[in-house]
Amino acid sequence: MTTHATTSTGTHEPDAVASARTPQPYTNPYLAGIGLGLVLLAAFVIMGRGLGASGAFSTLVSVGVATAAPQHAAGNAFYGAYLATEGNPLKDWLLFEVIGVFAGGFLSGVLAGRIKRTTEKGPRISVRGRLTFAFLGGGMMGFGAKLARGCTSGQALTGGALLNVGSWAFMMCVFAGAYALAYVMRRQWQ
Amino acid sequence: MNAPFFKYGLFNDEVSLIVAVLIGIGFGFFLERAGFGNARKLAAQFYFTDMTVLKVMFTAIVTAMLGVYFLSVIGFVDLSLVYLTPTNLLPQVAGGLLLGFGFVIGGYCPGTSCVSAATGRTDGWVFLLGIFVWIFAFGEMFPLLESFYNSTPMGQQTLAQLTGLPYGLLVFAVVVMALGAFAAAEWGEKVMAARKGGKA
């Protein structure tokens, strides 16, 4: 059982807006996992659905496009799917859930003294380089998540717990893809 | 059988949005507890130095899986009312690979990037920006992608239905596999730490 103290190798901003307390070690990963699993279970039992994240972003994008170009959005099958609800499409379960994710993450960060204006990166890369990769990585994530109908929370966690075939296939591919590219990207992290 | 509560009409849509926020808070909270607001910690998984991603993910899966399984078997939860995303094998495989690439390049996944952004990380915000831009790109390209997107449909399929094996057997198998993975992960971390210590 290893607990990790947050060493700050590679963080860049000297004027880090940190809370006065020193950052606390992370929770035992298995306990954090159990907590996460119980939250997912609560979603199953209360709502009859699982967690998610990428869907909320799709909703925002679709609403954005619809506001700027309603005809175009209506004619597009992808955006249409997120706009097809009766009533305000922004009253979307996932969107509210993601708002909660921000809040919960912030809360935990405050309690643990881990709020910090910084860019996480390895020692051998510049901030600009890191941010470029973050943008590209985010892009691939967004694109891939749409193809797969979900991301690690919606597909891997939710579908994994429900023994969903597509989700397990998806999960294996995520790990495979990441490990495959890890060597190429090592300079960013190590 | 009176769960899932929402599907049995125990509360309405408005209340479900409040539930969404609460569940989201729990979600984000535990992600941050595990350290997933930090891209370096997430990426370390793929260099075998820090296997937290595997531990947290599979512990969560096993916990929720066991929970929903036993609650269904005793008849408290009607599992057929819990939404199962339909499988479209090929696009999900392609999406998964792409996601994996994005994970090690960007250092986050959509959920953890929210946590990262919420705790002040600039790269978290930039990652989110990337997600938005490329979801938009996907939407614009959708007419071209549509047939691939809808290819190889298998409907709502569980591993039990696919293999014909009993659901409970697969639950057991997943537990055993996860425990094995954890043992391997602990061992791997020790090896990498010793190697690092030896070098220094």
Next chain:
Amino acid sequence: MKDLLKNSTLNQRLAAVALVLGMLALIAGDPYQGRTATIDAKELAVIVQNEVDHISPGDLADWIIQGRSDYRLIDLRSEKDFGGYAIPGAENVPVSQLTDHGLMKNEKIILYSDGGIHSAQAWFLLRSQGYKGVYMLRGGLEAWNDDVLFPQLAENADAATRINFAKTAEVSKYFGGTPRTGGTQETSARPSIVAPKLDTPSAAVPAAAGKKKKKEGC
């Protein structure tokens, strides 16, 4: 054992709990309680369109006469109706008990009811549960009456039709029915049927089939 409990770390205890629950899952059964059905909508639509899932009363009559025993004939009506008259070789199974009855998924199963509604619904249910060899008697018992038991020869029928009718009449008599010639269009005045003594082997009904249900997840 006590030492093991005392000296184990938190992680080890968690792992032990998970393992115990996992082993419990081996015997706990199906969380879907046998309620799931997988529908390949396209496949079913094609089958329905092509009507490969029907069997006509004439064909069924031929099978019975030939003594074929490679199928099971299921009467979906009530016990009372079944007692009144049933197609020879039929088993009486109400729709709600179909999945418990011990039907094999690769058997040939022919369903019939009075008209076609119950048999069509039962066909769909069985197909969605993975039974591949399900057929419906086209037109149900009503068509059986019209085509097999009480076939009608029109007054102005031509020679070819009369020749065909000869065979149909034989079949009808075999089953204890009455072929009708001439213009009588009445469908209500039917003589009651004497149940024919047939040598067709009754479909082998496994003794325990009624109560034995294949448990998934055990």
